[in-house]
Amino acid sequence: MVGAVQFLQKKLKMGQRAIEYLPEPSVDYPLVARPEGGHRSRVAIGDAVFGDGRFIVVAGPCAVESAEQIDRAARAVSALGAAVLRGGAYKPRTSPYSFRGLGRDGVELMAEACRRRGIPCVTEVMDPRLIDEMAPLVDAFQVGARNMHNYDLLEALGHTDRPVLLKRGFGATLREWLLAAEYVARGGNDQIVLCERGIRAFGDETRFTLDVAGALWAQQRSRLPVIVDPSHATGQPELIGPLCAAAVACGLDGVMVEVHPEPAESRSDADQALDPAQFEAVMARITTILSVTERTL
Ligand code: PEP
Ligand code: MN
DSSP states (O other), rough: OOHHHHHHHHHHHHHHHHHHHOOSSSSSTTTTOOTTTOOOOOOEEEEEETSSSSSSSEESSBBBOOOOHHHHHHHHHHTOOEEEEEESSOOOOTTSSSSSHHHHHHHHHHHHHHHHOOOOOEOOOGGGGGGHHHHHOOOEEEOGGGTOOOOOHHHHHHSSSSEEEEOOOOTOOOOHHHHHHHHHHHOOOOOOEEOOBBOOSSOSSSSSSHHHHHHHHHHHHHSSSSOOHHHHHHHHHHHHHHHHHHHTTTTEEEEEEEEEGGGGGGGGGGGGOBHHHHHHHHHHHHHHHHHHHHHHO
């Protein structure tokens, strides 16, 4: 009996200590939070400014595969109104036997295609040691869903002068996502765009579940621009257009869409890639909704 009382007293004391030493702040991401009535940030990737009212479309293949492929993609998406080219050279793949990208060669091919077609690019970085060598070649760094919790990477990106497109981990809460952005901002780099790319939910009828409400919550609570990626969220080309329309209609800052000149030949995420004609139809849909909301690409 005495033992139990002592145990309870000890537990109570520990609880009190916890209250004393670990006060829960009202927001623990002060740098990226949006103060009451405060302005939203603008983030420029090349000429594409996120957060100023324009709707920014980021498009391109899942992975850079060859000079010809990335150049055809760059030409097609820029002609159809995309403002930023995407394409992975360092690919985080679920299976180590899948195509993991062309690495440094891929970054160089992408930089060359962007220069030729006059469009800025974003590509994923997974290793902090590669930031310095990639920075002169890319307009922005992408942090993929799997690396949202890679805190050394986030901290290192805080010291670059390149914008960071930060995807939400598919198992991450909204708070964890904003805290990941806070890691980058703490290093001095506040050029951050948030990208919701689908979270794990029940069934596998869609690849993930696009959390539109979560994206809007992040847009209201943080000062950062927020875009969504319906390609990875659904894995299904026919759902991408309607979800892009939804993103416009609810006032988000843009979308990221996978487009490949020959989807059937895509070495990764072939099933979800749009061909240029399908992408043209998606852009037409986006433009229609934009016109009623009095916004532009
Ligand atoms: C990607 O955009 O290339 C990608 C790998 O997406 P995610 O990190 O969202 O899975
Ligand atoms: Mn992909």
